[in-house]
Amino acid sequence: MWILRMNMTNRSYQLEKAPERYKLLGGRGLTSAIISDEVDPQCHPLGPNNKLVFAPGIVTGTISPTSARISVGGKSPLTGGIKEANAGTGMAPALAKMRLKAVIIEGMPKEADKYWLAALTWAGDKPKVEFQPADEYTGQDLYEVYAKVFDRFGKKVEVAGIGTAGEFGYGDSGIAFNDMKKKPTRYAGRGGLGAVMGSKRLKFLVVDSTGAPGVVIANEELLKTGAKKMREALMEHAITKPQGGLNSYGTAILVNILNEAGGFPTRNFRSGRFEGAAKISGEAIFETNKKRMGKEIYNHGCSPGCIIQCSNTLYAKDRSEIASCVEYESGWAFGAQCGIADLDAIGEMVKLCNAYGLDTIEAGVTVGVAMDSGVLPFGDKKGAIKLLKEMGKGTPMGRILGGGAEMAAKLYGNPRSPTVKGQAMPAYEPRAVKGIGVTYATTTMGADHTAGYTIAPEILSVGGTSDPLAAEKSKADLSRGFQSTTAMIDSSGHCLFIAFAILDIPKGFEGLLDELNGMLGTKMTAADAVAMGADILRRERKFNEAAGFTKADDRLPEFMKYEKLPPHNVTNDLPDEVFDAVFGEM
Amino acid sequence: MILGKTILTAYLGARHAVPLPNGGTMIKIDVWLYGPLARYGNSSDNIFANPQVEIPEGSVLRDLLARLALPTAERGISFINGNLSAMPGVQPDLDHVLNDGDRVALFHLKSMWPFQYRHDVAAIGEFKTSLARRGDGGLRSRYD
Numbered sequence: 025m026w027i028l029r030m031n032m033t034n035r036s037y038q039l040e041k042a043p044e045r046y047k048l049l050g051g052r053g054l055t056s057a058i059i060s061d062e063v064d065p066q067c068h069p070l071g072p073n074n075k076l077v078f079a080p081g082i083v084t085g086t087i088s089p090t091s092a093r094i095s096v097g098g099k100s101p102l103t104g105g106i107k108e109a110n111a112g113t114g115m116a117p118a119l120a121k122m123r124l125k126a127v128i129i130e131g132m133p134k135e136a137d138k139y140w141l142a143a144l145t146w147a148g149d150k151p152k153v154e155f156q157p158a159d160e161y162t163g164q165d166l167y168e169v170y171a172k173v174f175d176r177f178g179k180k181v182e183v184a185g186i187g188t189a190g191e192f193g194y195g196d197s198g199i200a201f202n203d204m205k206k207k208p209t210r211y212a213g214r215g216g217l218g219a220v221m222g223s224k225r226l227k228f229l230v231v232d233s234t235g236a237p238g239v240v241i242a243n244e245e246l247l248k249t250g251a252k253k254m255r256e257a258l259m260e261h262a263i264t265k266p267q268g269g270l271n272s273y274g275t276a277i278l279v280n281i282l283n284e285a286g287g288f289p290t291r292n293f294r295s296g297r298f299e300g301a302a303k304i305s306g307e308a309i310f311e312t313n314k315k316r317m318g319k320e321i322y323n324h325g326c327s328p329g330c331i332i333q334c335s336n337t338l339y340a341k342d343r344s345e346i347a348s349c350v351e352y353e354s355g356w357a358f359g360a361q362c363g364i365a366d367l368d369a370i371g372e373m374v375k376l377c378n379a380y381g382l383d384t385i386e387a388g389v390t391v392g393v394a395m396d397s398g399v400l401p402f403g404d405k406k407g408a409i410k411l412l413k414e415m416g417k418g419t420p421m422g423r424i425l426g427g428g429a430e431m432a433a434k435l436y437g438n439p440r441s442p443t444v445k446g447q448a449m450p451a452y453e454p455r456a457v458k459g460i461g462v463t464y465a466t467t468t469m470g471a472d473h474t475a476g477y478t479i480a481p482e483i484l485s486v487g488g489t490s491d492p493l494a495a496e497k498s499k500a501d502l503s504r505g506f507q508s509t510t511a512m513i514d515s516s517g518h519c520l521f522i523a524f525a526i527l528d529i530p531k532g533f534e535g536l537l538d539e540l541n542g543m544l545g546t547k548m549t550a551a552d553a554v555a556m557g558a559d560i561l562r563r564e565r566k567f568n569e570a571a572g573f574t575k576a577d578d579r580l581p582e583f584m585k586y587e588k589l590p591p592h593n594v595t596n597d598l599p600d601e602v603f604d605a606v607f608g609e610m
Numbered sequence: 611m612i613l614g615k616t617i618l619t620a621y622l623g624a625r626h627a628v629p630l631p632n633g634g635t636m637i638k639i640d641v642w643l644y645g646p647l648a649r650y651g652n653s654s655d656n657i658f659a660n661p662q663v664e665i666p667e668g669s670v671l672r673d674l675l676a677r678l679a680l681p682t683a684e685r686g687i688s689f690i691n692g693n694l695s696a697m698p699g700v701q702p703d704l705d706h707v708l709n710d711g712d713r714v715a716l717f718h719l720k721s722m723w724p725f726q727y728r729h730d731v732a733a734i735g736e737f738k739t740s741l742a743r744r745g746d747g748g749l750r751s752r753y754d
Contacts, residue, residue: 261752263752269721278723278727281721285694302644302658305658307644307658308657459729476726499730
C-alpha cells in the first residue's frame with residue numbers, strides 16, 4: 025500500500041510505502057492523522073503549508089456494500105480547524121484498487137494564474153501521475169467542464185474538481201466528485217476544502233484505475249462473511265431496503281418530520297416550523313416526479329455498490345432534469361432557511377451550487393443570513409438565485425457571501441449568526457433537538473449534522489441503565505459515543521446510513537466488525553472499534569487546540585440562549601458543563 | 611354512527627369547542643396526514659392533507675383514528691402539538707386525550723427519523739415513559 029504525494033510547487037510526485045502507523049487507518053482516520061502529523065495547526069489554510077488529503081475508507085474497493093466513500097481532509101479556511109468531508113463516488117474504489125491509502129496534495133505553484141490537472145493512471149506495476157495545464161477549464165460551469173473532461177479522458181475515469189467557488193477561495197466551496205452519470209453532483213461539501221484545492225491551483229484530479237490490481241485483503245473469507253451480513257441487514261431494514269424509506273423519498277423524507285417536531289429552522293432560525301414545508305418535502309418531490317414523468321421514480325445510488333440508493337433527481341415539467349440530488353439539508357437551506365416554498369426554485373439553486381462548486385448548506389444559510397440582515401426579503405426566490413449567481417461569478421457581493429454565514433452576519437452587523445466554529449448549522453434546530461446541539465457545539469468540525477450519528481447502545485457505556493437518556497451528564501456521554509462511532513464509520517469507507525441497519529439489526533454490526541477484521545487481519549471487538557473512533561477525535565481535538573480553539577469555541581450561538589424558538593418556545597438552556605464534559609472526559 | 615355524522619356535519623367549520631345537544635361538546639383537531647396517509651383526509655395527491663376534524667370532547671387519539679378510518683398499523687412517526695407521540699413499533703398515544711385546537715400529525719411507515727436527530731426532542735409523557743421502560747432507553751432507529 026502506498027501514499028501518493030503530489031507537490032504542486034514544481035508538479036512532481038512520489039510514491040511512498042504507507043508507514044506502519046497508518047496500517048489500520050482509512051478514510052477520516054487517515055486524513056486526520058496525516059493532517060495532524062504534517063500540517064502546522066497555525067498555518068494559513070490557503071497558504072503553502074496546508075495540505076489536502078484524499079483517502080478511501082478501510083473496506084472501500086471490496087465487495088462490502090455501500091462502502092464507496094472518500095474522505096478529504098485539510099485545515100479548513102471556514103473554521104480554521106481540522107476538516108474532514110466525505111463523499112460517495114467511484115473515485116473512492118478507484119484509488120483503493122490502485123492500492124493507494126491516500127493522496128496528499130502539497131505545496132503551491134509560484135505562478136498564481138495557472139491551473140493544473142493531475143492525471144493518475146496505473147502504469148503496469150504502480151500508479152503514475154502526469155500534470156497538465158487546466159487553464160481552459162477555469163471560470164466556467166462545472167456541468168459543462170465535467171463533460172469536456174470526460175470527453176477528453178473517457179467515461180472510465182473518475183474526477184474530483186473545484187468550481188469557481190474554489191478558484192475564488194470561498195469558505196463555502198466544496199470539492200465535486202462525479203456521480204454515476206459522470207456529473208459533478210457528489211460533494212465533499214463542507215468547510216471550504218474546494219478553496220484549499222484551488223489555492224494549490226489543482227483544478228482536477230483525474231483517476232483511471234484500469235489495470236490496477238485491486239485491494240489487498242488479509243482474510244478474504246471473513247470479509248465476505250461480514251459483507252454478507254451487512255448486505256442482509258441493509259436489505260432487511262425498512263429504511264435502507266430497496267423501495268424503503270430512503271430509496272423512495274431520499275433524505276428529504278425528514279422535512280415534514282422535523283417541521284412537525286418544531287425543529288425545522290425557518291427564516292434564519294427564527295422559527296422551528298415552516299408553513300411551506302409540505303410543498304418542499306421528500307413526499308412532494310416523489311409525487312411531483314411521478315406526475316411529471318408519468319411513473320414512480322425511485323432514487324439512485326451516488327456510487328457503485330450501494331444498496332440503499334437514496335439520491336433523488338428533481339425533474340421539470342418538460343421532463344428535463346432540474347437537479348440531483350436535492351438532499352434534505354440542501355432543500356432546507358434554500359427552502360425554509362430562506363422562506364422559499366418552491367421546489368423548482370430550490371432545485372435550480374442546488375444545480376447552481378453544483379455548477380459553481382458551492383456547499384449547498386453554507387451557501388443557503390448565508391443567503392438566509394443576508395435576508396435576515398435586510399439585503400433582500402425572506403421568500404424572494406429570484407433574489408436568492410441572483411445572489412448565488414453573484415457568488416458563482418465572483419462579483420463583490422458574491423465574494424462577500426462566499427465567505428460563508430458567519431462572515432456575512434459580521435459584515436451586516438447581525439448577531440443572529442447560526443454557526444459554530446464559523447460553520448453554518450444544518451437543518452436541525454438545536455434548541456428543539458437538544459441532543460444534536462451538544463454535537464454541533466463540540467464536534468471538531470464546526471456545526472455538522474453528520475458528526476454524531478447513532479450506534480448500537482450495547483457498545484456504548486452510557487452510564488446508568490434505568491434512564492440513560494435523562495441525566496444531563498449522559499447527554500455529553502452520548503454525544504461523545506455518537507461522535508466516536510461516527511468517526512469509526514467515516515473511516516470504514518461505509519456511508520453513515522448503514523447506521524440504521526447496524527443499530528437495529530445485530531448481524532449488521534457483526535458484519536461491520538467482520539469486514540474490518542477481515543480487511544485488516546485484526547481481532548477488533550466492538551469496544552476496540554469505538555476506541556478507534558475516539559482516538560481519531562482526540563487527534564482532531566489536539567490539532568484544533570494547537571490552532572487556537574478553546575472550550576469557549578464549543579458553544580452554540582449566543583442568540584439561541586435568549587431567543588425563544590416557536591412553536592415550543594424553547595431556548596438553549598443546557599449548562600456549559602454539558603458541552604465541556606464531551607471532550608473534558610475523554 | 612349516522613347521528614354522529616349528522617352532528618359532525620352540523621358543526622363543521624366551527625372554530626371553537628361547541629356544546630352538543632346531549633350536553634357534550636365538540637372539539638376541533640388540526641390533522642396533518644403525510645404521504646400516502648393523505649387519502650384518509652380526502653386527498654389523492656399522496657403529499658399531504660390537512661383536514662379539520664371535529665370529535666366529541668374527551669376523545670382520545672384512538673377515536674380520532676376511528677373517525678378518520680385510519681388503521682393505527684398504517685401510521686408510524688406521530689406528533690401531538692409537535693410532541694413526539696409514536697414511532698414504528700411504539701404507539702403509547704392511543705389513549706391520549708385530545709383537546710380543542712390540538713395539532714395531530716401522522717406519518718406513513720416509510721418515514722424515518724435517525725435517533726441523533728430526535729434525541730431529546732419534545733415528546734408526550736406516555737412516549738417518554740414507554741421509551742424509558744425499554745432496556746435500550748429508546749436508542750434505536752425504529753422499534754418494530
